[in-house]
Amino acid sequence: xxxxxxxxxxxxxxxxxxxxxxxxxxxxxxxxxxxxxxxxxxxxxxxxxxxxxxxxxxxxxxxxxxxxxxxxxxxxxxxxxxxxxxxxxxxxxxxxxxxxxxxxxxxxxxxxxxxxxxxxxxxxxxxxxxxxxxxxxxxxxxxxxxxxxxxxxxxxxxxxxxxxxxxxxxxxxxxxxxxxxxxxxxxxxxxxxxxxxxxxxxxxxxxxxxxxxx
Ligand SMILES: O=C(NC/C=C/[C@H]1O[C@@H](n2cnc3c(NCCO)ncnc32)[C@H](O)[C@@H]1O)c1cc(-c2ccc(F)cc2)cc(O)c1O
Ligand SMILES: [Mg+2]
Numbered sequence: 001x002x003x004x005x006x007x008x009x010x011x012x013x014x015x016x017x018x019x020x021x022x023x024x025x026x027x028x029x030x031x032x033x034x035x036x037x038x039x040x041x042x043x044x045x046x047x048x049x050x051x052x053x054x055x056x057x058x059x060x061x062x063x064x065x066x067x068x069x070x071x072x073x074x075x076x077x078x079x080x081x082x083x084x085x086x087x088x089x090x091x092x093x094x095x096x097x098x099x100x101x102x103x104x105x106x107x108x109x110x111x112x113x114x115x116x117x118x119x120x121x122x123x124x125x126x127x128x129x130x131x132x133x134x135x136x137x138x139x140x141x142x143x144x145x146x147x148x149x150x151x152x153x154x155x156x157x158x159x160x161x162x163x164x165x166x167x168x169x170x171x172x173x174x175x176x177x178x179x180x181x182x183x184x185x186x187x188x189x190x191x192x193x194x195x196x197x198x199x200x201x202x203x204x205x206x207x208x209x210x211x212x213x214x
Contacts, residue, residue, distance in 0.1 A: 002181040005039055006069050006098040010190055012036070020107035021189030022078035029102075034200045036156050041071035044170050049207050050139070052112050056080045059136035063126075063159075064144025065119050065150060070099035072169075076139065077108040078121040086111055086193045087130060089142075091118040107115060119146065134161040140179075141169040146178035148186025155188075155212075173198045183210040 012032035017024040030044045042050060054062075054076050062080070067073055067090035074091070078087050090096040096116045103112050111132065115122055120140060126132045138154065140147045147168055154160055169190040171180050171193070181201045191210040 001043070001130060004094060004208045005037055006095055006214075008037065008137060009033070009039060009069050010098045010101055013102055015213040017105060018045060019105055021173045022106040024101060025074050025106040026071065026078075029069070030069050030200075033146040035098070038200055040068060041155070041199055043074070046169065046194075046196045046199065046205065046207055047075050049196060050075055051165065052205075053165065054137065057137055057165055060084045061132055061135050062086040062137045062139070063132075063135045064139045064141065065146075066090065067099045068115060068141070069097055070114075071100035072139060072141060073099065073103055073112055073114075074106045074108060076137075076148050077103070077111045078106065080111055084111065085113065087113045087132070089115050089116060089117065089119050089122055091116065107204060120153065122158065124157050126157065126159055132159065135159055135164055137167065139167050139169070144170060144174050144176045145178075146174045147183055151179065151182070162212065164212040165177060166208075166210040166212065168203075168208045168210070170198075171206055173203055183208060188213050 009029055013025050016028040021167055026183045030056045060079055067088040073088050100114055103109055157207045189210040194207045196206050
């Protein structure tokens with residue numbers, strides 16, 4: 001077929017979700033991915049864990065690595081306090097184009113800055129380009145072999161402060177063994193595993209929540 005999966009996800013949102021209603025956008029994507037075509041959104045089960053971490057933290061500055069279609073972007077942004085900001089990095093222009101429209105359909109474009117480019121290029125420029133001092137929360141959901149190098153890069157760039165939270169998707173499936181070993185054994189982090197399931201399946205997966213201790 002001529003369209004891509006992200007384009008079909010966007011069409012499902014435009015056909016089934018209400019403009020300006022983030023929950024209906026999330027529901028439309030979950031329905032499509034559960035009943036029509038699987039896609040690598042964090043999904044509804046792990047999404048509830050993500051929601052509880054965001055709600056409890058009430059962050060002012062959030063960084064998301066790997067926007068894809070904007071599913072977790074919408075979940076996070078819909079829970080942020082009024083002046084909070086979410087910066088999300090996506091280096092695939094086609095995925096970024098879909099995500100912008102999904103975020104706009106949810107009415108959240110005022111809270112989200114979608115930056116088209118690679119995390120390795122943009123993390124060192126966060127302070128000068130976006131006036132970010134440190135991030136209260138980072139959601140890692142991009143290439144799994146980039147979680148560890150990008151975490152070290154964020155440390156080096158002084159983007160983490162005492163109490164910053166790293167929340168990582170897929171630490172079991174597909175898995176991020178080097179990242180997990182680092183945050184679970186480094187004295188600079190306190191880590192906690194939230195057992196769940198791979199989106200829309202019965203396979204095990206989970207989120208790792210790591211507090212940077214400074
Ligand atoms: O692979 C998975 N996610 C990758 C996400 C990539 C998205 O992020 C973007 N991206 C990647 N690296 C960077 C980057 N920086 C790094 C490169 O410079 N900078 C900016 N953007 C980046 C891509 O363009 C995509 O939009 C996954 C797989 C399964 C899965 C499980 C079981 C299966 F059987 C099959 C699949 C489940 C999941 O939840 C998953 O998240
Ligand atoms: Mg994921």
